[in-house]
Amino acid sequence: MSTAISRTWEHAVVTGGAGFVGSHLCSALLAAGAAVTCVDDFSTGRPENVTPLLERPGFTLVRADVAEGLPVVRPPDLVLHFASPASPADYLRLPLHTMEAGSSGTRNTLRLAREAGARFVLASTSEVYGDPRQHPQEERYWGNVNPVGPRSVYDEAKRFGEALTTAHAEAHGIDTCIVRLFNTYGPRMRGHDGRAVPTFVRQALAGEPLTVTGDGRQTRSLCYVDDTVAGVLAAAAHGMRGPVNIGNPSEITMLDLARLVIELTGSGSGVHYIERPVDDPAVRCPDITLARDKLGWEPRVGAEEGLRRTIAWFRAEAGH
Numbered sequence: 001m002s003t004a005i006s007r008t009w010e011h012a013v014v015t016g017g018a019g020f021v022g023s024h025l026c027s028a029l030l031a032a033g034a035a036v037t038c039v040d041d042f043s044t045g046r047p048e049n050v051t052p053l054l055e056r057p058g059f060t061l062v063r064a065d066v067a068e069g070l071p072v073v074r075p076p077d078l079v080l081h082f083a084s085p086a087s088p089a090d091y092l093r094l095p096l097h098t099m100e101a102g103s104s105g106t107r108n109t110l111r112l113a114r115e116a117g118a119r120f121v122l123a124s125t126s127e128v129y130g131d132p133r134q135h136p137q138e139e140r141y142w143g144n145v146n147p148v149g150p151r152s153v154y155d156e157a158k159r160f161g162e163a164l165t166t167a168h169a170e171a172h173g174i175d176t177c178i179v180r181l182f183n184t185y186g187p188r189m190r191g192h193d194g195r196a197v198p199t200f201v202r203q204a205l206a207g208e209p210l211t212v213t214g215d216g217r218q219t220r221s222l223c224y225v226d227d228t229v230a231g232v233l234a235a236a237a238h239g240m241r242g243p244v245n246i247g248n249p250s251e252i253t254m255l256d257l258a259r260l261v262i263e264l265t266g267s268g269s270g271v272h273y274i275e276r277p278v279d280d281p282a283v284r285c286p287d288i289t290l291a292r293d294k295l296g297w298e299p300r301v302g303a304e305e306g307l308r309r310t311i312a313w314f315r316a317e318a319g320h
């Protein structure tokens with residue numbers, strides 16, 4: 001793990017804890033000795049992600065929509081708000097739910113943190129930078145987001161969530177932190193969630209062509225999930241308010257990613273070019289100077305190693 005700063009928590013509430021990142025976060029917190037309450041409505045998460053945790057002492061699963069409220073009995077000392085559809089396929093299918101998770105859901109989780117006197121961490125996103133005019137993106141950059149484009153339900157919900165978190169910190173003195181996660185990948189992603197890594201891995205393992213959008217020259221920076229979780233927990237442990245970028249600055253084009261997945265799976269698949277989605281960002285790369293300097297955190301898992309682990313998990317899941 002790449003965390004330099006650590007802190008002991010008694011009881012953490014993780015909203016969206018049955019999702020991809022949230023379930024890894026629950027596991028890491030349990031391993032660190034915290035009791036964990038996972039609040040999830042399973043709108044995009046999977047029960048299988050947390051079923052093994054139900055046997056662990058200190059783990060509680062609460063099925064609830066955070067936009068409606070958080071029926072959490074035991075006061076937490078840490079609240080991590082990760083509940084939100086995150087893949088474009090999900091948030092385009094669930095536009096209003098996504099905006100509610102970012103607005104009412106953020107308000108309700110902030111209220112829980114305030115009542116308990118807990119530290120609050122908001123999972124924001126590199127999508128707040130939109131189709132960026134600054135590269136790489138540092139936290140001071142305000143972004144380039146189309147407020148009425150198809151992606152706005154997610155981007156603007158997250159931007160509103162950041163504003164709401166900042167306002168609550170100012171108005172009520174809540175101990176808040178905003179982490180801006182960049183593209184994260186790893187085991188437990190859904191093969192059909194529409195994001196590049198699970199799509200390419202699923203297609204390569206099935207011997208289908210890998211669907212690359214546009215000319216494939218658009219870039220993303222891919223962070224392995226263990227590194228992301230370590231970065232989030234380091235930011236939680238630190239007193240910083242953020243926002244802080246958590247991501248891997250190593251950038252790769254989508255075409256190179258497709259080729260790498262083909263090579264690592266040993267697949268005979270080729271590449272098939274399809275239309276690029278509206279407002280799809282051309283580049284994406286975090287400036288992680290702040291996280292390096294303040295948290296002593298940086299990613300440790302390279303693309304090849306992270307993809308190997310992800311491919312192994314998908315193979316096991318699919319029985320390949």
Ligand code: NAD
Pocket residue numbers: 015016017018019020021022039040041042043044045046064065066067081082083084085086087090097100101105123124125126180181182183184185
């Ligand atoms: P995911 O879809 O796998 O997980 C989201 C979880 O939230 C799911 O379990 C879902 O059921 C739950 N959820 C959604 N709406 C809810 C609601 N109203 N009430 C209760 N539960 C709800 O997505 P993920 O990739 O794990 O993303 C988790 C968080 O991290 C999201 O907030 C996302 O915006 C943020 N993030 C993720 C990435 C990434 O690359 N994975 C990048 C940037 C930010």
